[in-house]
Amino acid sequence: xxxxxxxxxxxxxxxxxxxxxxxxxxxxxxxxxxxxxxxxxxxxxxxxxxxxxxxxxxxxxxxxxxxxxxxxxxxxxxxxxxxxxxxxxxxxxxxxxxxxxxxxxxxxxxxxxxxxxxxxxxxxxxxxxxxxxxxxxxxxxxxxxxxxxxxxxxxxxxxxxxxxxxxxxxxxxxxxxxxxxxxxxxxxxxxxxxxxxxxxxxxxxxxxxxxxxxxxxxxxxxxxxxxxxxxxxxxxxxxxxxxxxxxxxxxxxxxxxxxxxxxxxxxxxxxxxxxxxxxxxxxxxxxxxxxxxxxxxxxxxxxxxxxxxxxxxxx
Numbered sequence: 001x002x003x004x005x006x007x008x009x010x011x012x013x014x015x016x017x018x019x020x021x022x023x024x025x026x027x028x029x030x031x032x033x034x035x036x037x038x039x040x041x042x043x044x045x046x047x048x049x050x051x052x053x054x055x056x057x058x059x060x061x062x063x064x065x066x067x068x069x070x071x072x073x074x075x076x077x078x079x080x081x082x083x084x085x086x087x088x089x090x091x092x093x094x095x096x097x098x099x100x101x102x103x104x105x106x107x108x109x110x111x112x113x114x115x116x117x118x119x120x121x122x123x124x125x126x127x128x129x130x131x132x133x134x135x136x137x138x139x140x141x142x143x144x145x146x147x148x149x150x151x152x153x154x155x156x157x158x159x160x161x162x163x164x165x166x167x168x169x170x171x172x173x174x175x176x177x178x179x180x181x182x183x184x185x186x187x188x189x190x191x192x193x194x195x196x197x198x199x200x201x202x203x204x205x206x207x208x209x210x211x212x213x214x215x216x217x218x219x220x221x222x223x224x225x226x227x228x229x230x231x232x233x234x235x236x237x238x239x240x241x242x243x244x245x246x247x248x249x250x251x252x253x254x255x256x257x258x259x260x261x262x263x264x265x266x267x268x269x270x271x272x273x274x275x276x277x278x279x280x281x282x283x284x285x286x287x288x289x290x291x292x293x294x295x296x297x298x299x300x301x302x303x304x305x306x307x308x309x310x311x312x313x314x315x
Contacts, residue, residue, distance in 0.1 A: 031046060033046065034046045040312075043309075044313055056307065057310060059296075062292070064314040064315050071230075071233040072265075073100050073234045073236070074101045074226075075102050076236065076238065077237075078104075078239035079108045080300055082178075086304050089308045091177070093308065097185075102159075102179075102188070102189040103189075103191075103192060104192070104240075106193035108178075109159075110140060110200060113177075113179075115176045115177070116173050116180065117143070117171040134199070141206070144162070145200055145205035147161050148211060149205075150165065151165065152210045157217040158190070158211070158215055158218050159182070159189035159190045159191045162179045163177075163189055167184055190221050190222045192243055197243075222247065222251045223251040223252075223258075226254075227259040227262055234265065235248065235266075235267050236267075236268050237268070237269045237270070238270045239271055240278070242277055245277040245280075245281035249285065264291050266292050267286060267292075269282050270300070270307070272299055273297065283295060
């Protein structure tokens with residue numbers, strides 16, 4: 001037989017005045033209406049100082065502090081940044097001395113190359129996969145593999161090999177090339193690949209030994225930079241879900257093994273959705289010995305211009 005439950009008698013509940021209650025939000029934190037006629041720097045003063053708006057401003061302050069302190073500001077990126085039209089922002093941050101090291105995956109280097117030389121990039125994968133032509137653009141494969149061969153044989157990593165060759169050849173849209181901007185600025189740009197993940201590996205001109213040698217040298221170059229994160233540096237992972245978080249973790253352990261303390265730095269992950277590896281390998285594990293981590297979720301074509309503007313408003 002079902003037991004009948006007696007309803008609670010609400011007339012006997014105890015209440016208190018809201019005036020005595022501690023609240024998590026009050027009118028002091030209300031957003032202000034931005035004035036489109038005002039400088040962009042004023043826009044950030046209108047944001048409510050809560051949640052991710054607060055975090056974005058705090059993180060931007062960390063970047064500005066790292067620049068003023070001459071610490072490492074490492075920008076790790078995936079290929080979608082370039083396909084979203086954001087190369088110009090990254091190049092400008094390099095030229096202004098705000099980003100002083102870049103790490104990218106192989107796909108980023110390919111899009112960087114194609115945009116600089118041909119003014120376009122990113123093919124329709126499904127259409128070209130159906131007939132076996134996906135990734136088979138002759139110029140991309142042949143020219144980039146030649147750059148690898150020429151550069152690595154002379155003792156360069158992949159990043160320098162590409163950046164040096166792009167600058168030397170001065171393609172029609174050289175100003176869009178992040179690799180060229182880094183090489184011209186004299187800062188390290190490293191390219192980290194897994195054999196078989198990039199379209200240029202499909203071409204007859206591809207040399208796995210040279211690709212591996214160049215990428216391994218870039219890994220060592222990255223590991224050599226990371227001690228400069230210690231005490232105030234910043235690492236930003238923007239849109240790379242797998243390769244760079246894994247590479248960063250291994251490079252960091254090499255840096256700590258060889259130089260000792262690499263701690264008290266700031267890490268941030270920007271992506272359209274939050275993934276396991278960036279959160280664990282960039283935000284959580286590395287700062288266990290000291291530091292701060294930020295996680296931002298949103299579309300690249302919105303988030304990077306916001307970050308760029310927030311940093312520029314401080315520097």
